[in-house]
Amino acid sequence: MRDSDIPAIRSLELFREMSDDSFAELVRGAYVQNFPPNMELIVEGDPCDFLHIVIDGSVELFANWNERETAMTILREGATFILAAAIRDAPNLMSARTLERSRIIMIPAEDVRQVFFQDHDFARAIVQELAYCYRGVIKGVKGLKLRTSIERLANYLLKLQKKMGGGNSFELPIEKRRLASVLGMTPENLSRAIKALRPYGVLIEGQNIEVTKLDDLKGLAKPTPLIDDPRS
Amino acid sequence: MRDSDIPAIRSLELFREMSDDSFAELVRGAYVQNFPPNMELIVEGDPCDFLHIVIDGSVELFANWNERETAMTILREGATFILAAAIRDAPNLMSARTLERSRIIMIPAEDVRQVFFQDHDFARAIVQELAYCYRGVIKGVKGLKLRTSIERLANYLLKLQKKMGGGNSFELPIEKRRLASVLGMTPENLSRAIKALRPYGVLIEGQNIEVTKLDDLKGLAKPTPLIDDPRS
């Protein structure tokens, strides 16, 4: 690991409050690596040896069953993954691949469990992070079971629009076929869903998104913090 | 709380390893109560004041959006709920209602956070429990996104059969309409799915289930520990 990485890591929520000693111990055993796009970092079913953290780039978590595949989520800088498996010393439930050139920290799961006991603040941070992830998945299930695919798309766009600063023009950060999979639909259907949002002021051309009639879109999407606010 | 409740609580995984002092502190502030069937224990969106644990009976976690409702899961003795919300001091993402007469412990969330810091073993148990719940939800999402409703039903039956001792005759522990909702389908569709499993040796009449050709059913269900094993 380069020394220049350390401040960025230290400033992550997971490590911000812990003691210098504990942090040093975690860093000692950690690897930081650059991966090319489309690199499989971990495979579903394999034992979990490292807690991973995305420093830069993006990573797709996905799962397979019976020849089928689905994207579970897309992670960006600051996100941790495989925390639950690392804590339980259990096999990974999801695979992970980079979507672009990405920089990843890998901390031995054993070290994480170790430092968890030594450092109250780290323990608190871990449990907060885990609870945060849990709630994120619950929100995802609620979206899947309670909404149609068009409603999910509409809410995704609203969330993205907010994240991108609230303007009415912004960029789609991922390929459409991956977005389709995350939202639980086929690429073909996403295309049609996009067209179906035209009357609500949504225009998507390539990666460019324009959202004019925000209120109309909200009227369709009916966003609620209990599904759509990642904090909360 | 009755003194006679204490041993049962102490023997739960969450409290088994902790010190007597810490346990006493938790118990001091806790309530144990019997609730009638169909009682709303908590409401989605409300602040979370208590960690709940089912001692006896069963509880349905469910969620609503836009006039629609879905069952997220059914909990039985030993299960905790609203742990993540309690830890994050965040609003409940799900509502809960009893399905039958049930006995529930309620521990003030504040006490849980307090004792988390005092007692390493409790902290470890909390984090294990939370990671367990997280992985449970992930498995649920995988089932929802990767399987058809008939495949979900088939896997549900295989899991239940195993849980009930492995015989080829056992009872459905919940109403079909709730099972339908948990599995992400309508009651009408569950009826048809049940009929569609006849050729695979499944016969369900009322609450009675008979599973003859296990191998055929497994051939259809293709169970995997990465979705269907609650431990793992």
Added chain:
DNA sequence: GAGGGAAATTGATATGGATCAAGTTGTTGA
């Protein structure tokens, strides 16, 4: 700047699952 390959779109069609409308069975409580 042309060629090739992947991604995206479009149209046609199939299908899983939802909805609606009766029935039927089952349960409960007076």
Added chain:
DNA sequence: TCAACAACTTGATCCATATCAATTTCCCTC
């Protein structure tokens, strides 16, 4: 014991979404 109500089932139909096939667009590489 029976009335009343809820749960379940069944059939008919509808709708959302998947699938299949054919282009078209985009992007990357040479």
